[in-house]
Every structure is written in C-alpha cells, then in structure tokens.
Amino acid sequence: MDTDLMRTWFRDTYRSIETLTTEHSLTADAMDLSGSGRPTPVRQTSPTNIGCGLWSTVAAAGLGVIDRATLHRRLSGTLAAVERLERQHGFWLNWYDPYDGSTLTSSPDSGEEVRPFLSTVDNAWLIAGLRIAADADPALRPRIARLLAGADWSYFHTPYDPADPVNHPGQLRGGFWTDTGEPTPHHYGSLNTEPRMASYLGIADGSLPAEHYWCLLRTDPPGQVQEQEPDGEHRTVGRVRMFNGHYTYRGRALVPTWGGSMFEALMVPLFVPERTWSPQAWGATHGRYVLGQLEHGLYEAEYGYWGFSPANVPDGGYDVYGVAALGMQTDGYDSKGVVTPHASFLALPYEPRAALDNLTALARDFGAYDDGYGFRDSVDVTTGRVSDFVLALDQGMIAAALAEQLHPGLLQRTFSTGGFASRVRPLLAQERFSI
Numbered sequence: 001m002d003t004d005l006m007r008t009w010f011r012d013t014y015r016s017i018e019t020l021t022t023e024h025s026l027t028a029d030a031m032d033l034s035g036s037g038r039p040t041p042v043r044q045t046s047p048t049n050i051g052c053g054l055w056s057t058v059a060a061a062g063l064g065v066i067d068r069a070t071l072h073r074r075l076s077g078t079l080a081a082v083e084r085l086e087r088q089h090g091f092w093l094n095w096y097d098p099y100d101g102s103t104l105t106s107s108p109d110s111g112e113e114v115r116p117f118l119s120t121v122d123n124a125w126l127i128a129g130l131r132i133a134a135d136a137d138p139a140l141r142p143r144i145a146r147l148l149a150g151a152d153w154s155y156f157h158t159p160y161d162p163a164d165p166v167n168h169p170g171q172l173r174g175g176f177w178t179d180t181g182e183p184t185p186h187h188y189g190s191l192n193t194e195p196r197m198a199s200y201l202g203i204a205d206g207s208l209p210a211e212h213y214w215c216l217l218r219t220d221p222p223g224q225v226q227e228q229e230p231d232g233e234h235r236t237v238g239r240v241r242m243f244n245g246h247y248t249y250r251g252r253a254l255v256p257t258w259g260g261s262m263f264e265a266l267m268v269p270l271f272v273p274e275r276t277w278s279p280q281a282w283g284a285t286h287g288r289y290v291l292g293q294l295e296h297g298l299y300e301a302e303y304g305y306w307g308f309s310p311a312n313v314p315d316g317g318y319d320v321y322g323v324a325a326l327g328m329q330t331d332g333y334d335s336k337g338v339v340t341p342h343a344s345f346l347a348l349p350y351e352p353r354a355a356l357d358n359l360t361a362l363a364r365d366f367g368a369y370d371d372g373y374g375f376r377d378s379v380d381v382t383t384g385r386v387s388d389f390v391l392a393l394d395q396g397m398i399a400a401a402l403a404e405q406l407h408p409g410l411l412q413r414t415f416s417t418g419g420f421a422s423r424v425r426p427l428l429a430q431e432r433f434s435i
Contacts, residue, residue: 001143001352001356001390001404002356003184003406005356005360006356006402006406007063007397007406008145009086009251009359009374009375009402009427010060010065010309010399010402010403011403011404012263012369012371012372012373013056013373013374013375013395013398013399014056014057014059014060014065014399015372015374016031016372016373016374016395017052017053017056017392017395017399018114019031019038019039019041019058019079019328020041020049020053020217020372020390020392020395021041021053021074021098022041022098022099023093023099023302024081024098024101025055025074025077025078025080025081026045026049026050026078026081026082026096026099026100026101027043027048027050027078027098028041028042028043028045028049028098028392028394029045029049029098029391029393030042030043030044030046030312030390030391031128031278031389032257032388032389033164033373033376033388033389033390034113034388036325039373041098041335042108042135043076043097043098043099043108044096044097044104044107044325045093045095045096045097045098045392045393046094046095046096046097046119046122047094047119047122047125047126048121048122048125048126048392048393048396049098049330049392049393049396050078050082050126050129050381050391051126051128051129051130051219052125052129052392052395052397052399052423053078053129054075054078054126054129054130054132054133054354055128055129055132055133055271055396055399055400055411056395056399056420057071057074057075057078057133058075058132058133058135058136058410058411059399059402059403059407059410059411060267060390060399061136061398061419062403062410062411063407064428066360066403067158067219069123069136071136072101072137072139072140074132075136075137075229076137076139076140077141078133079130079133079140079143079144080132081101082126082147083143083147085101085103086100086103087150088116088118088178089118089150089152089155089178090124090149090150090151090152090155091151091155092122092126092213092400093116093117093118093178093225093414094116094117094118094119094122094175095114095117102165103116106263107342109122109400114178115177116177116178116179116351117175117176117177117178118175118178118187119174120156120172120173120174120175120195120198121174121188121195122284123151123192123198124195124197124201124233125197125384126384127148127201128197128271128415129153130144130148130202131144131148131272131414131415132411132414133296134414135345135413135414137274137360140319141363142324142399144161147340151204152196152207152241153172153177153201153205153207153208154202154207154208155200155245155427156172156173156175157170157171157173157212158170158171158172158173159173159207159209160209160211160212160215160239160240160371162239162240162241165215165241165294166427167215167297168366168426169187169189169215169431170209170211170212170215170240171184171187171188171189171211171215171216172187172188172195172198172199172202173187173188174186174187174188174236176341178412188216188218188259189216189217190217190257190293191216191217191255191266191329191405192218192256192257192264192285193257193264193265193420194256194264194267194268196216196268197267197268197271198425199212199213199216200272200415201421202426203427204418204419204420204423204424206423207414207421208277209322210423211237211238211240211426213408214237214238214240214242215240215242217242217328218230218232218243218244218246218255218433218434219243219245219246219247219255219256219328220243220245220328221234221243221245222243222245225269225324225330226249226255226328226329226330227260227324227327227328227329227330227332228248228325230243230246230247231245231246231247231248231253231434232244232245232246232410232434233434235307235326235432237430242335242431244434245434246285246325246433246434246435247325248292248301249292249323249325249326250292250295251434252288252291252292253288253328253434254284254285254288254289254292254326255285255433255435256291256326256333256339257264257322257326257327257328258321258328258329258431259309259320259324259329259330259332259333260323260324260325260326260332260333261308261310261320261321261322261327261329261333261343261348262289262290262307262308262309262322262342262343262345262347263286263309263342263343263397264309264322264327265270265286265289266286266289266347267397268344269282269286269349269399270346270400270401270412270422271400271412271413271414271415272288272322272375272412273409273412273415273416275349275430276423277428277429277433278428278429280432281428281431281432281433281435282431282433284433284435285383285433285435286349286350287350287351288435290347290350290351291350291351292325292326293306293307293308293323293347294307294347294354295341296308296323296325296326296335297335297339301335301337302379303335303337303339303357303381303382304361305339305349305357305361305362305379305381306339306343306344306358307339307340307341307342307343307358308323308333308335308339308340308343308346309321309322309340309342309343309346309394310333310340311338311377311378311387311391312378312384312387312389312391313338313342313378313387314338314375314385314386314387315378315380315385316376317365319336319338319339320333321333321334321335321336321338321378322334322335323335330410336380337380337381337382337383338379338380338381339362339378339381339399340377340378340379341359341362341368341372341376341377341378341379341394342373342377342392342395342397344358344359344362344425345350345359345398345401345402345404346401348398348401348402348404348405349404349405351417352391352405354419360374362375363375363385364394365387366379366381366384367386369384372388373390374390374395374398375390375398376389376390377389377390377391422427
C-alpha cells in the first residue's frame, strides 16, 4: 500500500472540505472547480453534508493534518451552527443555507419551492458525524448529548405486526414532510443500503427494537418483481418471518443493494465494523460486491475502469450510477460509462491494490485529480469528460475511507462501544446470509 500517496490524497481531499465549509461553519453541498481563483461553494447544504464536514475534520486531526486546537475550534464552530438550525421532532430538515443557517424554502438554482422535509437517512449521517465529534473532543460531549437527546428514531418507525407485515413492516419511513406531517409512501425496506445507518443508530440507543433489523429485506421473496429470482430460504427470528435470500452475479452469491451502487453497500462499514463483527456474512458479501463492480467495469462493459455510484454528471447535474444486476430494483442504476472515484475508495478494504491502480489510472488518463482539491466527482470514460465539481458527500466518503486505511479504527471507535457493542454487534454475529 502506498501510504505516502494516500496521505497526499487525504490532504487534498480535506482541503476541498475546508473550502466547502463556509464562515458559518457549515459544509456546503458542492462547488464548481472550472473557474479561475478560489471556487465558491453552492448556497445549499443538508444534514449529510454537515456530517461529512465533522468526520472529515476528526480524520484530519487523527492523521496529523490539523492540530488539536484547530480540531476543537472547527468542531465547536460547526456544533454552534448546528445548534441554531431549525429542527422538528428532534431532527434536522433537509436543506439549509450554509452561509447563514436559514432553512431553504426555495431552490437557489431554480427558485422552485422546497418543502420542509425530515429525511431519515440524512439525519443518520449528521448524527453519526456528531457522535464522532463527541468521541474526538470530550469538551463537546455534554452539548452534543443535549442536542441528540430528542432524536428518537421511533418517529420514523412503523412497528412490526406479524399479522399484517405489509402495512406494519417494522421498517423506517423515508421521512416526513413537516408542513403536513405526511410520511413518504415508501419505507426503507432493503437491508444492504445506506439507510441501515439509521437502523443501527436507533437500535444502539434503544429507540428501535432489535427485531427491526430482521424486518429488513435481504432480497424480496421469490415470485416478487425484482431484478432476478433469488435463491435462499425462509427463516424465523423471534416474531419475524423473513426470506433469507441472495442473488448470484458472475458466479458469486451476494446480498444485493437496492439500485446496484457502491455507496449503498459500503458507506456504512466505513464507520460500523460490519466485516469484523460478521466476517462470514457481511464481510463476505461486501467483498463479492466489490468484485462484481470491478468485473462489470473491466470485463462485462469493457470500460477499462470501474467503480459506479451516484455522483455529479460530467456534463452537469446529478444522476445515479451502478451495476443494475447488483441491485433489487428492476430498473436499477446503470453504469453508463461514468466512473466515480469515491466508489474505488470505498473498495479499498476489500481490493486495495485494484482500487489504488484504478484511481491512479483515472488521474493519469483523464486528469481526474486536482492537486488542490482531490479527485473530481466523476469521469465519463467513454468520452473523456471529467466533472467540474466536487461534492461534499463524495469527498466525505473519500476522507473516511482514507482515514480507515491510514489509521484503522479512527472513525469506527464511537460505533464499536456502548449500544453498538451491546445491541448491534450481537445482531451482526447472529446474521447468517444464505450466501
């Protein structure tokens, strides 16, 4: 492993996080690097982006890029800004102005109305960032504990009823519109997707029952409309009757995600040690998922490069990318020739040499790396077009992935003790995927 190269990549990536973070101490959603001079962050941010800023700063201190005084100053500044943000039901709304902390009511780009929304998954990433900050800076722990005291995950939960699992599935809603109190019509049903961070947080703090974990779908049962007919068997855990299913892709059995993207499967284990706690289940499926993405890019689609995940469209906008055969959704995410560097960083624990080679090739062959700000967000390897943008979410994943490689456990410590150790770890130890 080339630790010097990874340290250089981390320093430049963290510089992009510093630039994305406004004087109000909130990390903005994105910035355009195509102009001359210092880029200007966009005028919107989300709870996820703020969480990315928090854990990236903790990682920077752990790797010696910033000192402890700078760590405290930056974390306390962001915490003060987060304390002033509008909240509902103990959770944060989905869009704010990072320059003053006001709640966005219209899009800065289009002017269209933005309805106030509480997102389950976005709140999970902010709360994860706050917990990492509390672990890194003991002086902030009392304030963060007070801030999180009202964040009760049962607000998003539809309790399980074994007599009516369709209407009472034991899963989390996607969120709520606070102007009407109306929930999303869908639940987060798939286990191997990034909303499981919210599930873990709720189980760890006791606001969600442990059986919620078993209510999440490994695959849909046979006979349901999905990407492929799964193999597996039914299993009963406590009150929950579940189908313990898997897909097969290029000869490997694995648990699919919803759309087939890398960050659905591999963002959560940046923080929760799934591979260590569940080596024969989670550890096995993660490695096979990475190989599926790699082989799709190199051998199936023959792009010569690999790693597919939602990102900025090289020609502008945002889109979802993935390997459709790795996802449950019938019209899942297609790769479309767009390679996203953060996907290779997520693959580092499983295929380190291949991931580093892929990233080095993207930088060499397309100029996808910026010495000041790290990797650009995406590359269309069929046209050579490189994105002009960096996104806080994707830079945050890169920073966390590099931190885990250079300082194992640095960002996982807070998710390896307390309720995670006593409530989440036993569930993962009990997991027996049908793979």
